[in-house]
Amino acid sequence: MTLTSKKRDELAGWLFIAPQALGFLAFVVAPLAAVVWYSVQDVNLLAGTSTFAGADNYAKLFDDPTAPKVARATAIFCVGLVVLNLALALSLALLLNLKLRGTTVFRTIFFSPVVVTLVAWTIVWNFLLQDNGGINALLQAIGVDGPNWLRGNGTAMLSVIVVQVLKNVGLNMVLFLAALQGIPTSIMEASQLDGAGPWRRFRSVILPMISPTTLLTAIITVAGALQVFAQIQVLTLGGPADSTNVLVFYFYQQAFANHDLGYGSALAAVLFLVILVLTLLQWRMRRRWVFHEA
């Protein structure tokens, strides 16, 4: 059988995308479908049995007294992380873009936590943030009595956010730095000639020029923030009093610790929807604030 040139191209195309497509089907689509299926089942993990439960697991969300606390903790973590991460990443990128001596060293220092293993990084911070840990020892050296970071209702969430920001800020910083270095010098010079001061240049030239990067970093940071797990597991186990019990951790507790796979899957499905909606929302809003050169 001889194939026409068009058919051959078509076949080659399918063959090229086959590894990626198969991987996508096996490791993304199939687990996603399984989560949806489990979310409408009442599963007895130990006995290995399941019965159809319809929307019961989703209805359970409204009767669960812990659910509002989880939603609140997730929202606080997400907003806190995104604001702090993007603000710090942009500030660092602006500083490193000044072409001063030693910026390469600082760039390496700020980026290096990105390549450190997440759990190892979190365990180290767990020791530092203990009541008798390194941070409070430093504070004590300057005469300040530090709080019990991981046990205080307010400080626990702050600690988790800061640990996560310090871990990942380098990645966004590099992306912002690349964007800043991509701004044509002619535009900056023109704005200077027009008499724009540093703040005016930042607001009216730099921010619009790097807005596509801001959109990208915002999307990946929001999606990442909603999926935080290891930090909570190592640092707080969701406490104190559920103040750091975010959605992914709560999903894990329900599905694997409490053996309620049906309810856990319903929570996972809700999380998927939340991430999808937020991402689409950000994508849609890009038309209003993202600047693209014609």
Added chain:
Amino acid sequence: MAYRRTRLLAAAALSAVALASTACSGGAGDDKNIALRMTVWTTDKNQLALFDSIAAEYRTAHPEVASVKFDVVPGDTSAYSAALTTQLSGGNPPDLAWILERDAPDFVQSGALTDLKPTLDAAAGYNAGELVPSATKLWTKDSGLYAYPFSTSPFGMFYNKNLLTQAGITETPDQLLASGRWTWDAARQIATQVAAKDTGKAGLVIREFEYKQWVLLASVWRGFGADAWGPDGKTCGFSTPEMTSAMTFLHQAIFTDKALPGPGTTADFFAGESGLTIAQISRAGLLKAKPFEWGIVPLPAGPKANAQVIGQAGIGVPVKGKHAKAAADFLAFFTDPANSAKLGQYFPPARDSLLNAATLAKANPLFSQEQLQNVVVNGIKTGAVLPSHTGSARIASLVQSALDPMWKPDADVPAALAGVCQAIDPALSQ
């Protein structure tokens, strides 16, 4: 087009049948080259070496068993339980599983485990009748036994003689015990004195509690006549006057006397960082190198009872395991009188004939006969297992969260305890 689709469907169906038949052929019917796998929580090399030697001995008489693998699942108790459940639900059940006492009601009630009684009763020389009823209670349903109470380990109070002497304590816990004055007040006083003497050391540490594993506080509150829930498991015990008294005692010991390290502060007794610790007897192996002079006494008497507490692990055979019959047979060998005596050096046995100080002393050179009698023998015979309940993991996380407000210096203890009952009442009544 329709013909092509039919052909594809037929091919898929044939493949599925072929796969299913292949899977069946390697399953329960296979009685040769059996590879047994047992999930275990311990990571202790000496304990694992002992397991391996017992398994090797078994295999010489049972050539059909090609291997017995002890699958170490590292992590804390919650991580272990989660990993075991994942294996069971993910179609990769172990042939034998070490099950913690807090998970016992869920495993036993769910029908996930094989009834071992017929196998153990039929095993030659096994003498299943001598298993201590208090040890098997948790694993029994109707007349069946759904796991062997492999380790029945009482909690005791270890103390560091050197630190107590340095703190100017003239009467040791052993002397207080001998004179009938070993009480929670006495223990708190000693701990306060140790912590006050040396700011670098802690007084009393409830090992592994860390303000999360609240179930371990049963070692304190049972002396005050309190418990997490009533015997029927339906009534919350956290708001009773006895529990309020016990928790007020603990709160004052932590935040007023500083007798216990506060939340977020760690101290390891076995590294010489605290004067006293409540821990299971099986932790004594950590003192093999004799880092300091130490002693061990039973848990102190409280105002209401001289209550002793036991931690327990059972070994069960999941019904979904590939070789349930062979696994039960191996378990009968692993826990027969001779092997129970060997395992007794690490895991206190549930067999009446082995539960005496003279026999235990042969396998436990670290302890004196008096210590074994006071802590192990009396502990197992008179003690009660840590609280357990169906849905224990869910209840545990609810209690942990509701108890958090109590671990602050200015906490309203009765209000916090009322909050615990409010949180767990719906789960208890299910």
